[in-house]
Amino acid sequence: RYIVFVSKHHEGYTNWPSKNSFNWNSMDVGPKRDLLGELASAIRNKTDIHFGVYHSLFEWFNPLYLEDKANNWSTTRFVDEKTMPELYDLVNTYKPEVIWSDGDWGAPDTYWKSKEFLAWLYNDRSVDSHLD
Template sequence: MDVGPKKDLIGELAEAIRSKTYIRFGLYHSMYEWYNPLYIADKRNNFTTDTFVTQKIIPELQELVETYKPEVIWSDGDWEASDSYWKSKEFLAWLYNESPVKDTVVVNDRWGSNMPCHHGGFFTCTDRFNPGVLLPHKWENCMTIDKKSWGFRRNAVLSEYFTLAGLVKELVITVSCGGNLLMNVGPTKDGIISPIFEERLRGMGAWLAVNGEAIYDTKPSVVQNDTITGSTWYTQSKNEKYLYASILEWPEDDTLLLGSLKISKNSQIQLLGYSSIIPWKQSDDKLEIYLPANAHKGQPAWVLKIGK
């Protein structure tokens, strides 16, 4: 706001999101600054001094919270020093007890080199963290469409971008295991979203428009991944009335074999986006589902909705 157009860009963004969408507004904040002389001095002193934190980081974080009232604070840049240097406990105590968002705010786990995957409202652990199993604590898979960079690379080649099928796979596995997907796009230096990123984002939106009920407002099932068809992942509705089976690989003979499910004789199976009821047969060791031929064309993944 001191130079250039003198615009409060964060304030304008916050207002737009809150007035035009139902999205919760959050902010990313990096504590680490590579070339800040105060930080360099503290580092030279092996972090026995904390001038950078007391004069810059803590006042800045408090100003961000009091001015913009974010409901998510995504902290980063903590890895060179412990939470004691960053005064994370002191800031978080203020955030949760005194700040204007104390009753609604959520934070991640990057508040000191000793904290990721141990403390925080949700764990991020490392970039591109996707354990493939259900974890007891809420977690997030923060990843990038460009497999090598969080920013925009003019020299990136096609094979270095996730395909739409690859992105949907990341989403399905993450949600089945109780996680949240953060999918990063790197804009150009003048703020443009390049066509390949736009295509991937629109593709994800189109897939979710049909299959979103298997993702939104769901919770992990008792079993996450099928025992016979390892490319099928499960979620269930919050009221546990419906089970969703997300199919990442369509079976060649259009018959899906599942070993983790036993359903009642009155259960109905639907393929989301397809109008007819899907026939099935239950045996002692497997469930056979007879998928409609050609219904899979052009899709990165498919979802079965199973009434319990």
């Protein structure tokens, strides 16, 4: 049994106080709460359900994403400055057992730096011990 909660959707809104969300998150706008953190804590403390996160890789209207797209994915500012820092933060802070990344269809995996992220995820013992 598992739950996969939306950490960020394609509009860029995050359900945790992401430092990379430009104040477009559940702590600054809306409920004024770390919804992801509260749910992760409740799941881990009160159930035996595995905790996971859904994370949209892209953001429809983010200027960095649009710039990279206009450059035919030859630049990676959006990935370097937004996507990867968010994924690292998610893993380090909330330690999900499942990560469902979505929205990679518009650009190649090399743009998203998928191999680099997976290498970090599975080779850093301080990170992957909860993935065993």
